[in-house]
Amino acid sequence: MARNLANAATKRGASAPKRNIRWNGVSGLKGQRREVILRSVANVLRNSRLSSLTIQDVADELGMTKGNLYYYFKDKQDILYQCHMRSMEISLRALEEATAKGRTPSESLRILLTGHIRGILDDGFGGILQTDLDNFRPDQRKTYVKKRDELERGARGMIEDGIRAGEFDPVNVKLTGFAILGAINWIPKWYRPTGAFSPDTIVEEMVNYFLRGLQRQPGASQKPLSKKKRQREQHEQ
Amino acid sequence: MARNLANAATKRGASAPKRNIRWNGVSGLKGQRREVILRSVANVLRNSRLSSLTIQDVADELGMTKGNLYYYFKDKQDILYQCHMRSMEISLRALEEATAKGRTPSESLRILLTGHIRGILDDGFGGILQTDLDNFRPDQRKTYVKKRDELERGARGMIEDGIRAGEFDPVNVKLTGFAILGAINWIPKWYRPTGAFSPDTIVEEMVNYFLRGLQRQPGASQKPLSKKKRQREQHEQ
DNA sequence: AAAGATTTTTAACAGCGGTTTAAATTCAGT
DNA sequence: ACTGAATTTAAACCGCTGTTAAAAATCTTT
Numbered sequence: 001m002a003r004n005l006a007n008a009a010t011k012r013g014a015s016a017p018k019r020n021i022r023w024n025g026v027s028g029l030k031g032q033r034r035e036v037i038l039r040s041v042a043n044v045l046r047n048s049r050l051s052s053l054t055i056q057d058v059a060d061e062l063g064m065t066k067g068n069l070y071y072y073f074k075d076k077q078d079i080l081y082q083c084h085m086r087s088m089e090i091s092l093r094a095l096e097e098a099t100a101k102g103r104t105p106s107e108s109l110r111i112l113l114t115g116h117i118r119g120i121l122d123d124g125f126g127g128i129l130q131t132d133l134d135n136f137r138p139d140q141r142k143t144y145v146k147k148r149d150e151l152e153r154g155a156r157g158m159i160e161d162g163i164r165a166g167e168f169d170p171v172n173v174k175l176t177g178f179a180i181l182g183a184i185n186w187i188p189k190w191y192r193p194t195g196a197f198s199p200d201t202i203v204e205e206m207v208n209y210f211l212r213g214l215q216r217q218p219g220a221s222q223k224p225l226s227k228k229k230r231q232r233e234q235h236e237q
Numbered sequence: 238m239a240r241n242l243a244n245a246a247t248k249r250g251a252s253a254p255k256r257n258i259r260w261n262g263v264s265g266l267k268g269q270r271r272e273v274i275l276r277s278v279a280n281v282l283r284n285s286r287l288s289s290l291t292i293q294d295v296a297d298e299l300g301m302t303k304g305n306l307y308y309y310f311k312d313k314q315d316i317l318y319q320c321h322m323r324s325m326e327i328s329l330r331a332l333e334e335a336t337a338k339g340r341t342p343s344e345s346l347r348i349l350l351t352g353h354i355r356g357i358l359d360d361g362f363g364g365i366l367q368t369d370l371d372n373f374r375p376d377q378r379k380t381y382v383k384k385r386d387e388l389e390r391g392a393r394g395m396i397e398d399g400i401r402a403g404e405f406d407p408v409n410v411k412l413t414g415f416a417i418l419g420a421i422n423w424i425p426k427w428y429r430p431t432g433a434f435s436p437d438t439i440v441e442e443m444v445n446y447f448l449r450g451l452q453r454q455p456g457a458s459q460k461p462l463s464k465k466k467r468q469r470e471q472h473e474q
Numbered sequence: 475a476a477a478g479a480t481t482t483t484t485a486a487c488a489g490c491g492g493t494t495t496a497a498a499t500t501c502a503g504t
Numbered sequence: 505a506c507t508g509a510a511t512t513t514a515a516a517c518c519g520c521t522g523t524t525a526a527a528a529a530t531c532t533t534t
Binding site (some may be wrong): 054055056067070075076089 | 490491492493494495
Binding site (some may be wrong): 006032048049050051052090130131132134135158169171172174175176178179180181182183184185186187190195196197201202205206208209210212213214215217218235237 | 241269285286287288290354366367368369371372406408409411413415416417418419421422423424426427428429432433434438439442446447449450451452454455462471472
């Protein structure tokens with residue numbers, strides 16, 4: 001019964017029991033198992049809804065006792081936080097790829113949004129986005145919000161670039177960004193892996209729609225962009 | 238101390254204490270107070286986040302004890318359900334207005350989305366949308382989902398009409414509908430009444446963006462709409 | 475002022491779910 | 505096989521929060 005986690009962890013990597021690292025490092029054995037647990041949370045998240053995400057559920061999914069989870073994580077909040085970060089990292093990778101040189105704003109934005117959506121659909125951490133950050137510890141919230149802002153700023157930057165380049169209509173960058181990212185964040189609410197729409201279809205169709213709304217209309221009036229008045233931030237959580 | 242609710246209820250309507258109806262009707266005294274309570278939930282929802290929406294909070298907001306709430310509602314679930322319905326009714330009113338005769342699809346859709354967003358921003362029940370329907374009683378869920386589907390079908394219908402009329406691009410109606418409504422449902426996550434954006438601005442900017450993404454591009458290829466293959470429903474909650 | 479219904483409070487209950495602790499088990503290395 | 509470290513379990517704890525029941529207070533009517 002004590003092999004469950006180990007089994008899960010080494011399921012893919014043959015049966016080689018050779019483990020030379022034993023300490024508590026990021027990539028140590030304990031660290032690996034932490035990842036297994038987090039992936040398991042993602043699984044639970046896929047099926048049941050967030051409101052019923054209980055420590056017990058996660059333990060059941062793994063076939064271990066809930067007490068054991070506290071050997072790997074400080075508390076539930078910590079687990080949730082880690083999930084948030086995993087999810088965010090995937091999206092930030094997409095941002096990185098998107099901001100590579102030599103792309104038009106449309107191309108960049110398409111890559112970013114595609115990667116962002118795929119991350120939500122594929123890795124299963126999407127559902128975590130519904131959680132609010134209220135019971136994060138200050139440092140956790142700070143770290144997470146920083147990265148989230150990075151993502152949002154990235155998306156907004158591309159929209160701005162597109163407007164400046166005359167490729168996009170002069171929309172309100174911030175609100176349009178909220179609209180796009182909000183629509184994406186909402187996906188886990190209706191998406192079901194067994195449903196009618198494949199991730200490919202969803203990505204294709206949604207990203208197309210998002211971009212079409214930005215594309216400059218030939219007959220549109222050219223409003224002068226950027227009055228440069230830094231509007232106060234409106235974004236609590 | 239027993240006047241709190243009454244005070245709140247009659248705050249606006251002068252100090253006339255005449256109450257001829259006493260029974261438990263929809264519009265009876267008890268019914269009126271129920272509305273006051275629900276509005277109070279909306280207030281709590283505006284400030285704190287949903288995860289911390291506790292019966293105690295609601296009672297505090299009203300200046301009464303939590304036990305008293307059970308004189309007006311069966312249980313917490315019931316309260317939440319009522320909030321859902323209030324919120325939905327507002328949106329359905331917008332749908333009704335939007336589907337009046339003699340409007341183009343764009344016009345209809347604009348009215349619907351405007352009313353829907355305004356409802357979320359103004360009445361304060363928007364935050365309730367984050368809740369999942371898991372712990373609804375079957376009948377509650379059925380009733381609510383029926384109305385929600387009505388709203389979604391309404392929106393989709395307008396998109397379809399627009400495509401048929403050559404006014405909109407031939408998008409995937411369902412997914413585009415998810416995108417639009419999802420973006421709207423997400424609004425309570427970032428909107429703050431004291432923030433930089435007024436409801437007017439938000440409505441204006443978002444609805445414009447949503448419609449621009451639908452508008453037929455002059456050079457776009459005309460895909461034949463409606464293969465009529467009823468795709469399986471993908472929408473659990 | 476009294477009676478009866480309505481409304482509110484008080485206080486206690488109950489269960490769920492996160493957390494802790496110590497004991498038991500497993501594992502790696504000798 | 506033995507030892508100590510790493511891992512897991514079992515069981516209990518505990519606080520929070522929804523809920524209930526009965527008593528107290530208030531209001532309405534006569």
